[in-house]
Amino acid sequence: MAVPAPLSIVARSALHLRDVGPATVSELSRSLEVSRTSVETAVGVLTQAGLVADAPLVPGGGAGRPARRYAFQSDAGAVVGVDIGVASIRVVVSDLGGAVVAQRTFDGVAGRPDGPAKLAAVIDDIRRTLADASIPASRVRTIGVSLPGIVDDAGRVTASVVIPEWSGIDIGSQLRHAFGCPVAVDNGVRLAAVAEHHLGVAQLVDDVVYLSVGNRIAMGLILGGQPRRGIHNAAGDIGRLAFRGISNETGQLLWRTAPTAAEVFALARGGDRDAQAELDAFIEELSHGIAMLIMTVDPAMVVIGGGLSEAHERLLDPLREALPRHIRLPFQVPLTEARLGAEAAAHGALVHAFRRHPGEVYGLDDMPVPPITPLPHDAAAPDTTEEKK
Incomplete structure (x- = not known):
C-alpha cells in the first residue's frame, strides 16, 4: 500500500481544529510541532476560506487578556x-x-x-x-x-x-x-463496506470482506484500508457466480417454502420442517461461498450486512459453525454482523x-x-x- 504524502501545515491545522477542537496559535504550534509563524499563516488561510473563526475566549489565570482562540466552522x-x-x-x-x-x-x-x-x-x-x-x-x-x-x-x-x-x-x-x-x-x-470500515464494526481492520445478504448476495472488499474496485470496476459482483440457487438473470434469491426470506425464517422458527430444511441448505451453501472468499482474500474479518443480517444469531451462529468444516485450517476468521444495517x-x-x-x-x-x-x-x-x- 502506498504511503500517503505528508499533510500540509494548513491541512494539519484545519484537521486539529476540526477533530480535536478550538485552540490558540501557541497550542497549535506545540501540538503540530511547527513554528508560530507557520501556524499563524495557516490560520490566516483558513480564516479567509471561511473554515475557521474566532472561538469564545477562555479566561486564564493571569492578569492579561486571554489568548485568541480559533474554532473550525463545521456549519460553513x-x-x-x-x-x-x-x-x-x-x-x-x-x-x-x-x-x-x-x-x-x-x-x-x-x-x-x-x-x-x-x-x-x-x-x-x-x-x-x-x-x-x-x-x-x-x-x-x-x-x-x-x-x-x-x-x-x-x-x-x-x-x-x-x-x-x-x-x-x-x-x-x-x-x-x-x-x-x-x-x-x-x-x-x-x-456499505466503506461505511462499516470508516464508522462501523470494522473500523480498526484493513482487510475486510463485507457480504450483503438480502434479496441478492453481493460483496464489498476493503483491502489495505481501501475499497477494491478492480480493473473493470466489478470487484464484488459475485452473487450469481459464487452461490447456487440464485436467479442467473437478476441475482435474486429464490425461496421454495415461502415468498420471502423473512417468511421462511418465521416458518422455521414455528417448527416447519420444510422451511428449516430449506434454511439449512441455504446456510450450507452460503457458508461454502464465504469459505471460498476467505481462502481467496484471507481477510481479517467477514461482515454480514443486508436484510438477512436482521435474523441476527439465527443466521450467524449456523454460519460460524459451518465455516470451519469448509476451511479446515488452524485459524478462524471473525464473522460479525454489520453495525449500520x-x-x-x-x-x-x-x-x-x-x-x-x-x-x-x-x-x-x-x-x-x-x-x-x-x-x-x-x-x-x-x-x-x-x-x-
Whole structure:
C-alpha cells in the first residue's frame, strides 16, 4: 500500500481544529510541532476560506487578556450522501465536521415508470431533505451517491440489473447539473463496506470482506484500508457466480417454502420442517461461498450486512459453525454482523463524497475524511417508505 504524502501545515491545522477542537496559535504550534509563524499563516488561510473563526475566549489565570482562540466552522457548508434502491431512497446530510444533521428515508424508485422519472424522484428527495433541515442547496459542497450496479471510476453506470434504465448513463453528471456541485457515485455494497470500515464494526481492520445478504448476495472488499474496485470496476459482483440457487438473470434469491426470506425464517422458527430444511441448505451453501472468499482474500474479518443480517444469531451462529468444516485450517476468521444495517450505504456515500472531493469541501486537496457521526436512531426523521429496503 502506498504511503500517503505528508499533510500540509494548513491541512494539519484545519484537521486539529476540526477533530480535536478550538485552540490558540501557541497550542497549535506545540501540538503540530511547527513554528508560530507557520501556524499563524495557516490560520490566516483558513480564516479567509471561511473554515475557521474566532472561538469564545477562555479566561486564564493571569492578569492579561486571554489568548485568541480559533474554532473550525463545521456549519460553513454541507455534504450529502444518498443511497438509491428499488424499495427505498435514503438521504443523509452532514456538516463539514462529519456530524449528520439530517436524515430521511423515502419510497424507492421501483414505482417510477422510466429512467428519467427515477432520477427526478432522487433529486426531489434530496431537495426535500435539505428543505426540511433548512439547508439551502447552495451550501451543499458535494454529493455522494450509492446505487445498485457496476459503476466506473468517473461515476457512469456501466450495468445495472436492478435499475436497467440507468445502464450506460452518467448519473453523476445529471446530479451535478441539478445541484451545481461535484458528485461521486459508486456501487452500493462497496460503499456499505466503506461505511462499516470508516464508522462501523470494522473500523480498526484493513482487510475486510463485507457480504450483503438480502434479496441478492453481493460483496464489498476493503483491502489495505481501501475499497477494491478492480480493473473493470466489478470487484464484488459475485452473487450469481459464487452461490447456487440464485436467479442467473437478476441475482435474486429464490425461496421454495415461502415468498420471502423473512417468511421462511418465521416458518422455521414455528417448527416447519420444510422451511428449516430449506434454511439449512441455504446456510450450507452460503457458508461454502464465504469459505471460498476467505481462502481467496484471507481477510481479517467477514461482515454480514443486508436484510438477512436482521435474523441476527439465527443466521450467524449456523454460519460460524459451518465455516470451519469448509476451511479446515488452524485459524478462524471473525464473522460479525454489520453495525449500520440499512443505513450503511448512505453513510458510505457520505464518506465517498468527502474522500473524492476534499478540495471542493474544504478548499484543501489533502484534507482527510472526518469522523462521521450518525444521528441517534430516535433523532432520525420517520421512515416514509411503505416497505423497507
